Amino acid sequence: MWGGLQPVSGYRLYHHTDLRLFLGLYPFGVLVLIELMGLVKSFGELQVLGGVDLSISEGKTVAIIGESGCGKSVLLKIIIGLLKPDSGSVLLDGQDITKIKYKELVEIRKRFGMVFQGSALFDSLTVDENVGLGLRRHTRISEEEIRKKIGWCLSHVGLEGVEDKYPAQLSGGMKKRVAFARAIAMDPQFLLYDEPNTGLDPITPPEGYTNLLIT
Template structure:
């Protein structure tokens, strides 16, 4: 669905993407992981055309999109849904108006058809009763669900999630990730999730790619990642498990003889 080939991006003297090579499988949920500030969100912005690489290719359905005009990108973005880290809801609009916004902007549907689609998406994320509330009246978890409903409004083929569980308590993190997983499977979406949350990734991912120093240093299924011999991945997993589950952290440490 999406293929990144020798992707480079620098901001001034800082190299963020240093030759990224990655294939994102169609109809699967792929997690991009690594330290904070390692370029995960920058990578997402390249996939959706908000940033252009210094060099390299981004292939979507086999088409190199790195040289598309903004007008061409506007058409292509109909394939995408994007869930920003903070939700990015419009404060002056109700939940229903937020979900309706992309339908009003990008389709010629009637008001009645738009209302039907809005109610359908809100029902799927369990927010129909909150349709007339404003973002300030919502909890953190409800804001994430409202943002997910809006991201699904145009029925995209690819949906991108930037730290979708950040700022939520552990129970809401799991509930939100289960909702994302259920939605992805229901629609057969190609999903890309940026996170540094190891337990969430191992629970929900079909495929995981680890970034370090601007490159993909390991990739595979959750089981393959857990068995990775790459030093950075081993240390990342060990640190995460020691922080969340001390016993599992020790198991990982003993397994690798560290």
């Protein structure tokens, strides 16, 4: 099913490690940051991905559309290294992340933000703790700055004054927006978004969502 998937952007894509790109032989080329090559993934006898090839270039929004259960979430989880493919490779800056050590993978994950299908907020933590979890662990910025950043992320998705609430006190749409705020809190280079429309208010979408969908 995925075998024939082509880059959505329509540009000619070259990997950024391709020397010819830097020599100016491909002046109209686009910097390729993530490249999936021949990804195969099965669960038992059920093959979910049957040789996916996909290139994602810098600054582009790529949408993957497919019927329910066709492996969209699995593909995202493979990109971020949560699942290992049966075969094929995921190249990030030329490095195959399916073959690297766990410590290196953890460092690579800092460049990603991911919003899960069911939000996946930590239900024992408040909204503030959820959004600020990565900032408090991976950065050495002051608590005041962290709070400012959390406030900015939440206002970006149209949620203010919910910092002290627990996920159980939020509606499904609000949870999704908090998950989005958590994903952007670390200023990730890549944002992976599983089911972006679920829970989105169709009448007045928050600014952050609008930007995401029209980029």
